[in-house]
Amino acid sequence: MNTVLEIRDLCKTYIVNKRQNNVLRNVSFSVNDGEMTGVMGPSGSGKSTLLYTVSGMDKMTAGDVFFNGKNLSGMHENELAKMRLEDMGFIFQQMYMMKNLSVLDNIILPAVKSSKKKESNKAIEQRGRELMKRLGIAEIAENDINEVSGGQLQRACICRSIINDPKIIFRCG
Ligand SMILES: Nc1ncnc2c1ncn2[C@@H]1O[C@H](COP(=O)(O)OP(=O)(O)O)[C@@H](O)[C@H]1O
Numbered sequence: 001m002n003t004v005l006e007i008r009d010l011c012k013t014y015i016v017n018k019r020q021n022n023v024l025r026n027v028s029f030s031v032n033d034g035e036m037t038g039v040m041g042p043s044g045s046g047k048s049t050l051l052y053t054v055s056g057m058d059k060m061t062a063g064d065v066f067f068n069g070k071n072l073s074g075m076h077e078n079e080l081a082k083m084r085l086e087d088m089g090f091i092f093q094q095m096y097m098m099k100n101l102s103v104l105d106n107i108i109l110p111a112v113k114s115s116k117k118k119e120s121n122k123a124i125e126q127r128g129r130e131l132m133k134r135l136g137i138a139e140i141a142e143n144d145i146n147e148v149s150g151g152q153l154q155r156a157c158i159c160r161s162i163i164n165d166p167k168i169i170f171r172c173g
């Protein structure tokens, strides 16, 4: 089975007012293709920190993270951003939708911005609409972000997270 994510001896230390907070201490695990992995722990135990470091949003203090066999440590900011856009999906509790775009335009934004883009914007839009239909929210495609229910918006976030057919989906919160 293919290993999508491999984490070896990951450490993350925050320093606040000269005090060290060793939030992640030698965390190691891997996630294989088709596998679902849950991370549990009390508030403040480091779940969000783990997500930010393994997706390259924040720098790790020590250790190695391999995504698709590629070591994140050697990657530049732009490369990490491209990796998140094209090969990772995110479903945040806070949702982070663009308020000036419709629900559909939010959903297809990652595909429109992808450098791997092979389809026309029209074809991407069609795919976005099909995804929305599958998730039961076809009727809100043209709505503003503030014109939908919380549950509908959650489902829109799911659509957005899979529009680029990512190798891994992070769902947090
Ligand atoms: N940007 C930051 N700077 C300094 N300390 C932080 C930062 N983010 C989180 N922490 C600290 O790291 C610890 C883990 O936080 P976090 O990963 O958000 O926990 P969880 O998501 O499990 O609730 C907490 O003690 C928190 O105060």
Ligand SMILES: [Mg+2]
Residues within 6 Å of the ligand: 047, 048, 049
């Ligand atoms: Mg958290």
